[in-house]
Ligand SMILES: Nc1ncnc2c1ncn2[C@@H]1O[C@H](COP(=O)(O)OP(=O)(O)OP(=O)(O)O)[C@@H](O)[C@H]1O
């Protein structure tokens with residue numbers, strides 16, 4: 410339960426100010442701050458070049474945590490290290506500790522597949538499989554043991570309704586998913602992830618391809634998932650972060666590597682940031 | 697002075713059209729020549745009767761059967777082996793790794809190896825060492841060896857070119873490797889499988905040198921895969937080189953060969969679409 414703030418003086422070495430996060434002043438009480446994921450000193454490099462340096466933060470159970478920061482500050486990289494998807498990216502190396510429910514995910518004993526089953530991910534660019542809409546949703550469900558036709562149909566219906574796609578595709582479920590518009594594809598991907606009912610949802614700019622209406626639907630969805638799911642959302646849309654998130658982490662690029670500048674209650678990040686960079690960024694003076 | 701952009705465009709367009717027309721013209725000239733000289737002989741009896749008088753008269757029936765059998769053997773061995781090898785190369789060996797480099801180098805060398813070398817190898821290995829003798833089986837297996845390199849390379853590049861987003865997406869959904877391959881990657885690679893198969897078949901149907909040493913030139917109707925059988929290309933070769941007065945039938949046979957090639961290619965596309973493509977819904 411540590412809020413984090415980087416040195417305000419960039420040259421001052423490694424001393425850092427830490428203080429205890431108090432209870433949320435206002436906002437949903439669903440958030441008893443128990444960390445589901447604890448990231449400690451995470452450093453991530455591509456081909457030897459650091460993209461993230463010594464990031465430490467806690468992601469609280471049942472809460473929405475927003476990651477904000479300029480393009481290239483490592484939000485996507487951070488998310489992909491949480492479910493060890495970074496393992497699959499050629500040249501990507503991760504150092505530091507990530508505890509998921511207290512267990513180090515880089516441990517020999519950790520079952521990566523079990524980890525990924527509990528963590529759903531929505532990618533920055535929609536990536537439906539080149540299959541029909543229905544099979545995009547059914548294939549993962551079948552893989553995870555849902556076999557009965559009635560169950561499959563119900564899950565497909567439920568998840569499409571949740572992302573507000575049902576009315577748009579109900580009469581063409583067997584049409585190719587790639588024929589959908591970009592925003593529809595992204596919502597299909599969200600549906601595909603939540604159909605599996607993971608514990609944690611990593612959302613990498615889920616709304617960047619969406620119109621305001623579907624954006625609102627997704628935001629409402631996030632709000633309705635809060636409490637039951639732990640959600641980490643990377644976003645460039647500060648207003649959105651402010652609306653949906655309980656906690657927020659602000660990343661910045663320092664010496665060409667992404668660093669965490671400040672992590673705190675969302676409200677504090679936006680209303681009373683401690684670090685000057687955060688203040689400049691959230692007020693739109695820099696970024 | 698430089699010509700204006702629109703004039704430059706027109707010039708480019710003109711040049712490209714000329715090149716395309718030239719290529720098409722060569723092909724049509726060839727086809728017209730064949731048709732002109734061969735079509736007189738071509739009728740139903742030509743396709744359904746055995747050759748007589750060393751091929752000067754009569755038809756092609758046993759030769760068509762032998763050719764089909766040889767290609768069938770070749771493709772039913774090459775397709776599964778080729779796809780499996782391609783999967784191994786693209787999914788289980790790192791792209792820049794030593795094994796992948798060596799495999800692709802040797803495949804490229806094999807793909808460019810003259811067919812006569814394959815003929816000698818097939819004759820020594822399948823006919824003599826494995827004791828299959830001059831037979832349709834030996835010929836088909838030899839052709840499979842010839843078609844494999846091209847097939848593997850095309851399917852492999854088809855698999856490798858699938859976007860990494862699909863792989864990451866599948867991993868994030870905890871799909872197994874087999875599911876990803878079978879339901880996503882292979883269907884998406886179906887067109888390259890078809891291309892590989894038709895290239896392989898093309899090489900096989902056109903093959904003469906490798907078959908003379910392996911399936912032989914007996915022009916009787918084969919009664920099993922262990923019989924020697926004469927392929928169409930061998931027949932054409934024999935008619936033009938060894939049989940005086942066989943030219944007319946050689947042209948007719950060549951025409952049949954081209955029809956055969958077109959049919960075999962369509963079949964390859966149909967087959968690969970049927971196996972993998974039906975799951976695939978293209979945009
Ligand atoms: N696969 C990769 N190979 C090499 N470098 C990469 C790779 N992916 C990201 N990077 C680099 O890592 C840094 C962080 O990238 P990342 O995608 O995590 O940023 P981001 O915060 O998600 O940016 P955006 O807001 O634009 O999505 C960037 O400098 C980027 O160039």
Ligand SMILES: [Mg+2]
Pocket residue numbers: 484485486533613
């Ligand atoms: Mg990103």
